[in-house]
Amino acid sequence: MRVxxxxxxxxxxxxxxxxxxxxxxxxxxxxxFLIFFLGxxxxxxxxxxxxxxxxxxxxxxxxxxSQRPLAVRLVTEREALILFVVLALLAFVxxxxxxxxxxxxxxxxxxxxxxxxxxxxxxxxxxxxxxMAFSMAIPMAFAAVxxxxxxxxxxxxxxxxxxxxAYDTLYGMVDKKDDLKIGVKSTAIFFGxxxxxxxxxxxxxxxxGLLLVGGKFGLNYFFYMGIFVASILIGWQxxxxxxxxxxxCFRAFLNNNWVGLVIFCGIVLAQLTAD
Numbered sequence: 143m144r145v146x147x148x149x150x151x152x153x154x155x156x157x158x159x160x161x162x163x164x165x166x167x168x169x170x171x172x173x174x175f176l177i178f179f180l181g182x183x184x185x186x187x188x189x190x191x192x193x194x195x196x197x198x199x200x201x202x203x204x205x206x207x208s209q210r211p212l213a214v215r216l217v218t219e220r221e222a223l224i225l226f227v228v229l230a231l232l233a234f235v236x237x238x239x240x241x242x243x244x245x246x247x248x249x250x251x252x253x254x255x256x257x258x259x260x261x262x263x264x265x266x267x268x269x270x271x272x273x274m275a276f277s278m279a280i281p282m283a284f285a286a287v288x289x290x291x292x293x294x295x296x297x298x299x300x301x302x303x304x305x306x307x308a309y310d311t312l313y314g315m316v317d318k319k320d321d322l323k324i325g326v327k328s329t330a331i332f333f334g335x336x337x338x339x340x341x342x343x344x345x346x347x348x349x350x351g352l353l354l355v356g357g358k359f360g361l362n363y364f365f366y367m368g369i370f371v372a373s374i375l376i377g378w379q380x381x382x383x384x385x386x387x388x389x390x391c392f393r394a395f396l397n398n399n400w401v402g403l404v405i406f407c408g409i410v411l412a413q414l415t416a417d
Contacts, residue, residue, distance in 0.1 A: 143187035143225075149396055151186045153309070154276055156402025157302040158182055160409055161283035161295065164359055168413050174286055177236045178279065184236070188229035189255045189275070195222045196259035204320040243285040251278035266332035269314065273306035294358045301351030308344040309398040311337060312383060315391040338383055345376045352405065361412040368408020372401045 144150060158178050162170040194201065194212045201213035211217045230252060237248040254275040261268035277299045284295040307329065314321070314330030315337060321328055333340045349369060356365045379394035 143229075144190045145187070149399060150190065151183055152399045153306075153402060154186050154279065155179070155182045156399075156406055157277065157298075157305075158279040158283060159406050160302075161280040161298060162287070163406070163409050163413065164298070164355075165284040165287035165295070170287065173239070174283075177239055177286075178283060181233050181236050182279065184229050184233040185251070185255060188226050188233065189258070191222055191226040191229065192256055193259040195219065195226065198222075200324050200326065203324050204317055206317055206320075240282075240286045241289055243289060243291075244282050247278065247282045247285055251275065251282065254278060262326050262328060264327075266327045267329055268327065269307045269310040269329045270303070272310055273303035276306045277302045294355070297351065297358060298355050301348055301355060304344050304348040304351060305398070305401075308341050308348060309395055311341045311344070312379065312391050313395045315383065315386060316388045316395070318388075338380060338386070342380045345380070349373055349376070356412075360416075361409065362415060364411035364415060365405075365408040368404045368406075368411075371404045371408075375401050375404070 162174060162178060166174070194210055197207070197210075198212040198219065201207035201210045207213060212219070212222055234248060234252075237245055254271065255278075258268065258271045258275050261271045265271075280299045280302060281291045281295050284291050311329045311333070314328035317326075318328075318330050321331060329340075330337050349372065352369050352372075353366075355361075356369070375397055379397050382390045383394050
């Protein structure tokens with residue numbers, strides 16, 4: 143479940159909170175906040191379990207994942223699948239407290255999260271599928287709060303998908319040598335020597351998408367200050383990865399937690415100071 147490594151939960155949490163605050167035009171209800179907060183933890187944990195199940199025969203060949211529980215047979219495949227089902231059911235119980243549209247979207251979210259781990263075997267773009275999964279909380283938040291999904295929600299969805307694609311490419315650069323040996327596919331491999339340049343372009347598209355989001359929601363200068371700080375953080379990420387050192391790439395990946403935080407702070411401050 144990677145409870146000891148919360149970065150995945152945080153990267154899933156921030157866009158969820160962006161969407162909740164924007165959909166609510168301010169602070170969401172305690173009910174919605176708790177449901178989505180707990181849902182993020184449960185679904186990220188479920189995603190980690192099914193990911194390890196899918197990679198159970200290859201994780202042992204990758205330095206970073208060689209000690210994962212299934213790779214070293216600390217747990218059985220059956221135990222992993224039972225845990226995945228339990229986590230998914232607990233998340234579904236939370237969704238049942240929301241409206242019908244949210245329930246329908248939850249099935250889509252679960253389907254995408256389940257197929258993602260297997261995509262690295264058939265496509266060089268599993269990061270796109272991960273982006274789709276990590277962005278599903280956005281339309282779900284709008285559905286829960288407004289009982290509809292406005293076009294602006296999909297704009298935020300696409301922007302976040304680009305962000306996930308970029309930071310997970312940095313993550314893929316950490317395992318690039320091992321993945322090439324065992325035949326696992328990723329955008330980091332597909333982009334080749336241009337991986338960092340293309341990642342920078344994708345990050346720029348993400349930031350531009352956020353500018354459009356700010357305009358559509360009428361957010362003030364605090365939000366744009368958040369984007370400015372995020373752009374500095376992203377610039378540092380790209381610069382620090384210039385030598386393609388795996389440890390530097392991993393630190394750059396982790397740094398995206400702060401990107402999500404400053405954007406969230408920008409949204410909250412913009413709404414608090416709105417006319």
